[in-house]
Amino acid sequence: MIQGRWWALDAARGLAVVAMIVFHVIWDLAHFGYAPANLPWSTPVKLFGHSIAFAFLFIAGVALVLAHRSHIRWPAFWRRLAIIVAAAALVTAGTYVAFPKAYVFFGILHCIALASLIAVPFLLAPWPVALAGGAFFLVGGEFFASSVFNADWLQWVGLSTSEPLTEDWRPLFPWAGALLLGVAAGKLPLPVYRERAGVGGPLPTSGGRGWLPFLGRHSLVIYLAHQPALFALFLGLAYLAPPAIDTTDFVASCEARCFEEGGEGKLCRDACQCTAQEAINSKALAGVTDEAERGRRLNEIAQRCVSKLDE
Numbered sequence: 001m002i003q004g005r006w007w008a009l010d011a012a013r014g015l016a017v018v019a020m021i022v023f024h025v026i027w028d029l030a031h032f033g034y035a036p037a038n039l040p041w042s043t044p045v046k047l048f049g050h051s052i053a054f055a056f057l058f059i060a061g062v063a064l065v066l067a068h069r070s071h072i073r074w075p076a077f078w079r080r081l082a083i084i085v086a087a088a089a090l091v092t093a094g095t096y097v098a099f100p101k102a103y104v105f106f107g108i109l110h111c112i113a114l115a116s117l118i119a120v121p122f123l124l125a126p127w128p129v130a131l132a133g134g135a136f137f138l139v140g141g142e143f144f145a146s147s148v149f150n151a152d153w154l155q156w157v158g159l160s161t162s163e164p165l166t167e168d169w170r171p172l173f174p175w176a177g178a179l180l181l182g183v184a185a186g187k188l189p190l191p192v193y194r195e196r197a198g199v200g201g202p203l204p205t206s207g208g209r210g211w212l213p214f215l216g217r218h219s220l221v222i223y224l225a226h227q228p229a230l231f232a233l234f235l236g237l238a239y240l241a242p243p244a245i246d247t248t249d250f251v252a253s254c255e256a257r258c259f260e261e262g263g264e265g266k267l268c269r270d271a272c273q274c275t276a277q278e279a280i281n282s283k284a285l286a287g288v289t290d291e292a293e294r295g296r297r298l299n300e301i302a303q304r305c306v307s308k309l310d311e
Helices: 007-031 043-067 074-098 108-123 127-144 152-157 172-186 191-196 211-217 219-240 247-260 265-282 291-310
Strands: none
Touching (some): 007 043, 007 211, 007 219, 043 074, 074 108, 108 172, 127 172, 211 219, 265 291
16 A cells, blocks of 8 residues: 555556657657658647646646645655756756757756746645636736747746747746646545545555556656657667668759759769668668768768769
């Protein structure tokens, strides 16, 4: 029996974990060339990602209420906050190494940490106050957005008129609203809820069994570990079975650049076709997602092809 945990909440968080992994598999398929590059930015996939983020934040709000039902347990609150802040810093550092031009500076963990601080007074207030706070953050961006917030150091607020280049962006407006809605839901005086989560009593559990509650209880570790694991898997897959490459566009653009630089027609066509074929045969681009590195490798292959054709 796991005291102090609500099985249903762990299961809900576990379901969100499954959805998150599915979303990142879709993202990785596109990133590594196994699916259309614009797939993660298509409307259905974007809505899927937003719904997952909303679920995590909402559940975090409910969990705050359940963890501090009779009073705010400050040691536990600060310990939880420190863990989330440390995890958020790890995400920032890791993505800065992998995506220096689009690293995560204020993703979902950053939002949960700061929104949890904002939620403290709402934990002590009636549920309608938390509901109003959630609504304020959810719709406030429509009324208070300004170019003043376009500065890099203010992007985390979420009131900018442009979206920054980052792999994950969950600013306070509107995303803190999801957590506050969770606080409001956690404080609702529903009879069944009050019976199950009465003040001062242990929360109901089902012995902690089941794979969904297990995922929910370890959601932070899974969040931090799953994407590096998926990346390693796709890197290996890209080397062993590179995605099919449509060389038509590459050859056409390569020939155009060659012509602009004064190259001869036949030499340009042969060199570009040679470059495309060599890149496929040698798997030189397998697992390479950085555009600068792709360009460097293609340039090396092109130089070898030109030297071969000149012989």
